[in-house]
Amino acid sequence: MTTTSAAPHLWAAPSATGPLDATVEVPGSKSLSNRYLVLAALGDSPSRLRGVLASRDTQLMAAALRSLGARVEEDGSDWTVTPGPVRGGVDVACGLAGTVMRFLPPVAALADGPVRFDGDPQARVRPMGPVLSALEQLGVRVEWHGEPGFLPFTVHGRGGLAGGSVDVDSSGSSQFVSGLLLTGARCTDGLTVRHTGATLPSLPHIAMTVEVLRAAGVVVDDSAPATWRVEPGAIAGRDVRVEPDLSNAAPFLCAALVAGGTVRVPGWPSSTTQPGALVPGILERMGGTASLDGDVLTVTGTGTVHGVDLDLHAAGELAPTIAALAALADSPTRLRGIAHLRGHETDRLAALAAEITRVGGHAEQTEDGLVVTPGPLTGAAWRSYADHRMATAGALVGLRVPGVAVEDVATTSKTLPDFVGMWSHMLAGSRAGAPA
Ligand SMILES: O=C(O)C1=C[C@@H](OP(=O)(O)O)[C@@H](O)[C@H](O)C1
């Protein structure tokens, strides 16, 4: 492994000096951890959650649920949640977590008083309007403290929700639908959610919400297009194990294509609603081979990466990683179906275009995506924009391009606090002396 020198606030992304031969243990899924936490806090008895992701997004969720009246005890990655009556008169800090800011306002509507939500400066530009206007349709008073439709705001809980039917335009984020569904069973009349927008991103994440609800004994009808009906009823306390985060596995698996060699991820589920399940197929199209032996996913690459034309509307959170890989390809890549990434942790289409261009590639935004045209790349500072996936994208480029220095790599703590350690460990597993 070689490293580049850089200013102290920059992380010199290590370059690979040979093919990889590494096994990477990936912690629990952010999306599953935060869904299980919400349902456990709304449950009819305590839950034991095993293999929970311990990261900024899940700690924020735990802290918020404690404020709202649940007991959340952490013991490494095994957490116990004891539900309690939902309490108002509290503040919820969302950080930059979409799952906290979109999943908890419906919970707050059950509280016996006001719940004020705020977050990081970048959180204040993430779209919030549709989930809160759905609550208003249900008779909940929402008070905006800044620009309507954005953090900060207060949800004035009145001790319960009757429920009924709501229309929500979820084209900006699937999390609007998921947030409403997660609380639906606690509405006295249940909840019917109808999506009204032209497009709906991240369908696997909505399927994930439906699946975790059903596993907790909640009756959900998703048979009509773009409509979900959650029946009222108890949410069962459970003992569950969280799957590894397959989207967080993606940069490591991509590394096998960039450096050549093999990366294995144990604990890969044979079936899952995580959109990261698409990664092996995408990497095969981009020049790798992938196989699942038992629960170990193995990806092998040659160092040659091919461009692709890819619709990522189902798996937008993979886009920064795939765009970084595309910058190292032997032909252009077109990513489509991801206009809503402009409302993610940062405007990811703008951020990716800027950073890929800064290192010498060419990336242009389209109406709903990005066209990446590889070029000879040179090292430069790679900005993260407080976005964990931008930081890991920079690390991936740095594997091939000496002199890439990732700004604020600590932002990876949003979902993967030990990213730097895991990345170094992966590289330390590379075969010494093998040609680059
Ligand atoms: O429900 C979830 O856990 C998520 C849904 C998706 O959000 P969008 O539909 O806003 O992309 C995804 O990108 C995000 O990382 C996690």
Ligand SMILES: C=C(OP(=O)(O)O)C(=O)O
């Ligand atoms: C979009 C993402 O996160 P969030 O849950 O904050 O929306 C992401 O992790 O890529």
